[in-house]
Amino acid sequence: MSNLISTDQPFTLDEKEALDALLDTLVPASDAGDKPSAADVEFVQYLAQQDELFIPEVKSLLAILGHISFDSEAEERYERVVAFSNSNPRAFRELLSRVYDCYYQDDRVRRAIGVVSGSPFPQGNEIVSGDLSLLDPVIAEADRHRYRDTK
Amino acid sequence: MDEDVVDVLIIGAGASGAAAAWSLADTRMRIVCLEQGDWTNPADYPSNAANWENQSFGPYSIDPNVRARETDYPINNDDSAVKVVNFNGVGGSTILYAAHFPRLHPSDFQVKTLDAVAEDWPIDYATLEPYFALNDRVMGVSGLSGDPMNPAKQPPLPPLPMGLVGEAMARGFNQLGWHWWPSDSAIISQPYEGRDKCLNLGPCTSGCAQGGKSSTDVTYWPEAIRRGVELRTRCRVREITMNDNGFADGVIYYNAEGEECHQRAEVVVMAANGVGTPRILLNSVSKQFPRGLANSSGLVGKNLMFHPVGNVQGRFDERLDSHKGPQGCCILSKEFYETDLSRGFVRGYNLQITRGAGPMATAMAGFANGTIPWGAGHHEAFAKRFDHVASIGVIGEDLPEEHNTVTLDPKLVDSDGIPAPKITYRYSDNSLKMIAHGIARAEEAMWAAGAVEVRSNGPARLTGWHLLGTARMGSDPGTSVVNHWGRSHDVKNLFIVDGSIFVTGGGVNPTSTIQALALYIADTMKKNLANLFD
Known part of the structure; x- marks a missing residue:
């Protein structure tokens, strides 16, 4: 559930409905059910907390996009968003980057794609050191690989 | 009223300024460094x-025109095939660099x-070798x-x-x-000099939260300051001033409040990189130097070199954990x-293996290229791409050409009204052939490694990390700006220690060589203190 209290909601109910339909069109839930829809990852809260200045942009984009809702067939929604992205490529790219940024911060999504640690600090990652015996052929052919001695 | 006069005034606190300050601190001279950033x-x-990931595209972008902090200056790249990238602050571009740390070759x-x-350098690899080794120790370099x-x-x-x-x-x-x-890396693989080792977080090029990456704010500067060097931030130099005897006598700069200040000095050391240094020199016009300071050769700002870069990405069926490390x-x-x-x-390139991007960058790159x-x-x-890719950067040697330049933009200025640099740059046919060859070889390597899909692009535009050659060193004052130990041919108390003085660029990342040069010049200054201006 969102941590935003209702009086802080930056979007009207109509805008929120359209936004959810747009988000679900951009990143629907996975067939296997392990990854949620982007409409289910607290995008509004993400904007409020991490990118508040972009909220007016989203409202403008929704106004340009016009009415879109879950009442429409998925195919119809998809075509609407394709048309929107073609006519507003820069704005669409800006929106999509925020949607992906939010989506791939979600713990359920991160678990599903195998990101269990890493940023943010101070978590880190374990990686294999690598098999240095793979260097044996390079060392064996050292003369062929010798740097150009200029003396 | 007597003005305060310092012994050595260093302009810029990045890779080279930090190394020079640290070395010169041995002398117990009064050393001040002015840095425009924080x-x-x-x-x-x-x-x-x-x-x-999103922040690395905005407030920590490698592109100063996107980052657009108060401490950045704008750069006009409109007439350049390569966009300049940098960071302005203590540590300079080492704050955002990848820390790949190879040395130039003897050749x-x-x-x-x-x-x-092109031209031979007036010094050779052997001259720099002890300074490479010293720099590796101070920075903390991992390698084999x-x-x-x-x-x-x-x-x-x-x-x-x-x-x-x-x-x-x-x-x-x-x-x-x-x-x-295995790459030489200015990233510590074990605890070193009070810093803890790299955690393999991944995003080196938006700053290292762990401090495992060897940027000069965590390597050279703490010790230089302990040894008495004064580092002043938010001080943006406009020009170097001259006295009637043909010596530099200080600089005019703007402090954090935007006030114009004059700092006098016995010696001025430029360490503002291959764009910032010629910018200040060209903006330092006087009766003696109507074309810009130390510019009797006419070569200040000319012969700008980058490293042309191509990219090849391979997708593998097996998981490579590519976003880690x-x-x-x-x-x-x-x-x-x-x-x-x-x-x-002629000349050549290296193939630098790089790891993969985080999830958001993977998704956005996939959107951009249609995958x-x-x-x-x-x-x-x-799922097919994230953590399943390896990349190769083809990094080639760029040869000096006088028509590739840094000049002063006639209109664009920074927040203090100082003219911004304008970059004019074209790839040579040699560079284009080299990158095409490198991309083809990198594709070959990807297929040999087992990639199931290979994609290439290049030369890439937002790759202007390596800013070289705009005040080159040499023996002949007619064809070079500084002598074999970084001293201006024209102004005997003006030194340059940054990438501007490269004669040619080599085919590898230059920071290790830039810092070795700065240490060598500082050491030569120390050895010649008694007759520094002779």
């Missing part, structure tokens, strides 16, 4: 926050003798000795982990019989580093 707080770096200092192009493509050296720390990406590419190189070696430091191949005219070009759609097919396409 100290960065590692707690502010994007990798502390969940939205680190790089003698390209005219060996290949009949024994590379047959380099003269013998002993990195102070063991190499960073290759990871699955490095292993896959190593097998590919072995199949082709090509050279490869230092992005730019893994392994490299120098199979094509030295000249072989049968390839159709990962939004909508119904997103998850399947994303």
Whole structure:
């Protein structure tokens, strides 16, 4: 559930409905059910907390996009968003980057794609050191690989 | 009223300014460094926050025109095939660099003798060798000795982990019989000098929250300051001033409040990089130097060199954990580093293996190149690419050409009204042939390593990290700006220690060589203190 209290909601109910339909069109839930829809990852809260200045942009984009809702067939929604992205490529790219940024911060999504640690600090990652015996052929052919001695 | 006069005034607190300040601190002279940016707080770096990927495209962008902080200056790249990238602050561009730390080769200092192009340097690799070694120790460099493509050296720390990406590419190189070696990296693989080792977070190029990456704010500067160097931030230099005897006598700069100040000095050392240094010199016009300070040769701002870059990405069926570990430091191949005219070009390049991007960057890159759609097919396409890619950066040698320049923009200014630099740059035919050759070889390596899909692009535009050649060194005052130890031919108390003085660029990342040069020049100054201006 969102941590935003209702009086802080930056979007009207109509805008929120359209936004959810747009988000679900951009990143629907996975067939296997392990990854949620982007409409289910607290995008509004993400904007409020991490990118508040972009909220007016989203409202403008929704106004340009016009009415879109879950009442429409998925195919119809998809075509609407394709048309929107073609006519507003820069704005669409800006929106999509925020949607992906939010989506791939979600713990359920991160678990599903195998990101269990890493940023943010101070978590880190374990990686294999690598098999240095793979260097044996390079060392064996050292003369062929010798740097150009200029003396 | 008597003005305050310092012994040595260093302009810029980045890779070279830090090394020079640290070395000159031995003298107990009064040393002041003016830096236009701030100290960065590692707690502010994007990798502390969940939205680190998005931040790296904005407030921590490598592009100063996107970052657009008060402490940045705008750069006009409109007439350039390459966009300049940098960072302005204590540590300079080492704050955002990948920390790939190879050295120039011995052959790089003698390209005219060996290949009949450009000019030889007035110094050789052997001259710099002790300073390379010293710099490796102070910075904290991880690597593996024994590379047959380099003269013998002993990195102070063991190499960073290759990871699955490095292993896959190593097998590919072995199949082709090509050279490869674990990268020298200015990232500590073990605890070192009070810093804890790299955590393999990944996003080195938006600042290292751990401090495992050796930027000069955590290496040279703390010790230089302990030894008495005064570092003043938010001080943006407008011009170098001259006295009637033909000596530099200080600089005019703007402080944090925007007030114009004059700092007098006995010696001025420029360390503002290959764009910032010529910018200040060209803006320092006087009766003696109507074309800009130290510019009797007319070469200040000319011969700008970058390193042309191509990119090849391979997708693998197996998971490579590619988003884990230092992005730019893994392994490299120098199979094509030295000249072989049968390839159709002179000089050469290295193949730098880089690791993969985080999830958001993977998704956005896939959107941009059409490999990962939004909508119904997103998850399947994303799963095929994320953590399943390896990349090769083809980094080639760029030869000096006088028509590639840094000049002062007639209109664009920074927040203090100082003219911004304008970049004019075209790739040479030699560079284009070299990058095309490198991309083809990198594709070959990807297939040999087992990639199931290979994509290429280049030369890439937002790659202007390496800013070289705009005040080159040489023996002849008619064809160079500084002498063989960084002193201006025209102004005997003006020194340059940054990448501006490179004669040629080599085919590897230059920071290690820039810092070795700065240490060498500082050491030579110390040895000649009694007759520094003779």
